[in-house]
Amino acid sequence: MLELISVTAGYERANPVVRNAGLTIAPGEAVGLLGPSGCGKSTLARVAALLHRPDSGHVVIDGEPARGWRHRAPREQRTAFGVVFQQPRMSADPRLRLADLIAEPLRASGRAPAARVGELAATVGLGTDLLSRRPHEVSDGQLQRACLARALALRPRWLICDEMTAMLDASTTAALVGVVEAYREETGAGLLAVGHDRHLLERWCGRTVEWDTLGSAGGGG
Known part of the structure; x- marks a missing residue:
């Protein structure tokens, strides 16, 4: 509860x-x-x-x-807790590639992110071709998908x-x-x-x- x-x-x-x-x-x-x-x-x-x-x-x-x-x-x-905010561009580090954005909580908790990032991207419908891009190179919807993947990374x-x-x-x-x-x-x-x-x-x-x-x-x- x-x-x-x-x-x-x-x-x-x-x-x-x-x-x-x-x-x-x-x-x-x-x-x-x-x-x-x-x-x-x-x-x-x-x-x-x-x-x-x-x-x-x-x-x-x-x-x-x-x-x-x-x-x-x-x-x-x-x-x-996994949290997804209203404005993805304010909750995403503009310097990070989407793969690194998704991997943030995994790295912070000492877990290896490699396989998990691809799994999370597929779960939220984010194409692997987008994972090397940075926030300014994708749409709001694509970035919010990455933010949701990040929120799910540690299985909250x-x-x-x-x-x-x-x-x-x-x-x-x-x-x-x-x-x-x-x-x-x-x-x-x-x-x-x-x-x-x-x-x-x-x-x-x-x-x-x-x-x-x-x-x-x-x-x-």
Whole structure:
């Protein structure tokens, strides 16, 4: 179970964008978090993935409280999450070839990336001819495929997709949602899908939570 309990978070302590928010996701469950742009959804998603320390409240991962944030989180908790952000060009190092981008978490964990990179590229529908290219040499959709492959590299137990398809066309959106769903079916991973497209979230997720039911404050993130 992934639990967010009474979370308050933001970037200015006097004006948090998330206030007293609670959310639970069971293993294998797909939960959509629906709300307008700028309401704080991304901040909550970053808290859930241990990328942003909340001002108060708790994150509990499989019954164990989070013991740190970002690089200070213990490896077994940090690698439990795979995250895909809205804007792939802001989450990808422009100097890296796509193969190296996908291999980042494998190298960081001391694992040999060679065979795994090709497997991940095939899983997300990324042609091997693209793996030697850098972000500026591929489309947004191709780069987001590489970012999803990177998120799956360590076989996470929890996926956080923060507006993953917002910049993509309908066919690429369907393809990437299909990859995520196949991974969930295979592994039993839980999913938090953040977005403002009600139709997409309700088709994708078994349960969709409205932002204004979380006890949260708008105005950022």
